[in-house]
Amino acid sequence: MNDQQALQLIEAMVATPSVSGDEAAIAQLLVEQMNQLGFDAHIDAVGNAVGVIGAAAETVVLLGHMDTVPGNIPVEVRDGELWGRGAVDAKGSLATFIAAAARAHAEQRLTYRVIVVGCVEEEVASSKGAHFVAQTMAAPLWCIVGEPSGADRLTLGYKGNLRAQIRIEQDAAHSAHASHTAAEHGCELWQAIAQHAYSINQGRERAFDQLLPSLVKIESGGDGLRDWCELLVNVRLPLDLDPAAYTAMLQQLLPNYAHLKVSGATPAFSSERTSSIARRFGRVFRANGQQPRYVQKTGTADMNVVGPAWGCPVVAYGPGDAALDHTPQERLPLAEYLQAIAVLTAVLSND
Known part of the structure; x- marks a missing residue:
């Protein structure tokens, strides 16, 4: 997947309304997009969009969410930023997952069997999509949860x-x-x-x-x-x-x-910065000339659901400024989105 295709993907996702409880349209969009990119994709029993790519022995999960809070923000690109509800929280992260896995696979660099999950109902108390995946899917080697950290930072935990x-x-x-x-x-x-x-x-x-x-x-x-x-x-x-x-x-x-x-x-959940996936991100950041930065956030995310259930290393990653979550100013710098795709492609690759 090239940069232009990645930009088209995120714009299509943000342009598709998906308030919690009404995610069917975006689930269908993502399944169609993932199948075109070489995934084996489907909608599961609770409405999650699930795509599998790669044939390696070790499986990792990239788990984001498709739903948004209410609030209509006209979708437009202005000064290099994509405005729209969900651009930051958290369609930018989910689009990053799809684009990076597809790119690593197309370039024959993919180290893992990757399962991308777009969950339903993360923005409401049920977290139905994440609970279903945690209960029905075997624990992976590690998991990345899609939430905005900024392209140059990694989130280790949530309250x-x-x-x-x-x-x-x-x-x-x-x-x-x-x-x-x-x-x-x-x-x-x-x-x-x-x-x-x-x-x-x-x-x-x-x-x-x-x-x-x-x-x-x-x-x-x-x-x-x-x-x-x-x-x-x-x-x-x-x-x-x-x-x-x-x-x-x-x-x-x-x-x-x-x-x-x-x-x-x-319950609160946090991984260590010495975990296998945190170290892998650290190596990529350093290779890009960046000092690794780690944060623990005061919010709550699907990490709190799958982390205790799977008992594997879990971190959160994605482009965007979390301070814009749920606000009328929600917007995603597209250069940062493309940077996050490059970082995650390297994390998933055998470089």
Whole structure:
């Protein structure tokens, strides 16, 4: 696959809407494109686009996601950047996977049997595509997850995540009375959650190591007899605090009139920079005159699903600035996209 074909691929992908839960059109596009490039490609039972290329004994997986958050951004190339929803998060990474594997294979440099997976529903709590692959596919030698790191950096880990709904109910009371309203109890509870996190974070300088709760939404109301307040809380978890342990802590903070419902939970995950795939990237970066740079991110990705399930080295890589994820300014520098393809082609090759 040459650069022009790679540019056509990413533009076609970004131009195909694929909000979580509605990925059928882009899955079909990717299967058609991969089959034309020499992959054996299909759509699996949950809607993932899967392509296999190469016949080596060792299998590696390049796992990206096809879905995006909502929000229409007109697709256009402006000043060398491709604008559009999903350009950075994370169609640029998935297009990099397809282009690099196809290029290494066409140039007879491919060292591995490569499975490229475009997953569904990464942007929602289900992570349905990644869970299906983790449960049904044998563990590979190593895996690269497609998320924007920048073409010259490698992501080693992501924080865990817990999403919880907390509901407070009490008998209705007149606001002139001394008793607290349900809304006031909800505010007090949020302050207790925030203060608890503050105490845990003492001495933890890196955000990756901290417990980071956020109040996503708070609502209150009543029917004249009962008052209620609901909080939606999202918590980023460090490596040393799994969802079950934090849920137990959270339960202890709740008064007896509050009820907790966890709607999604994923543990943190990180690989070592000395892993086989991290070292392989390091060699390629150095060969290109770049000092290897490694990051651990405060978000959560499909790495958190497949990493613990497979127990193999897992890193994340892809072009683009993650600060543009989910924003109206989402755009991908096309020169960086082509640079990432060259880097990953070398990683997959026997150079």
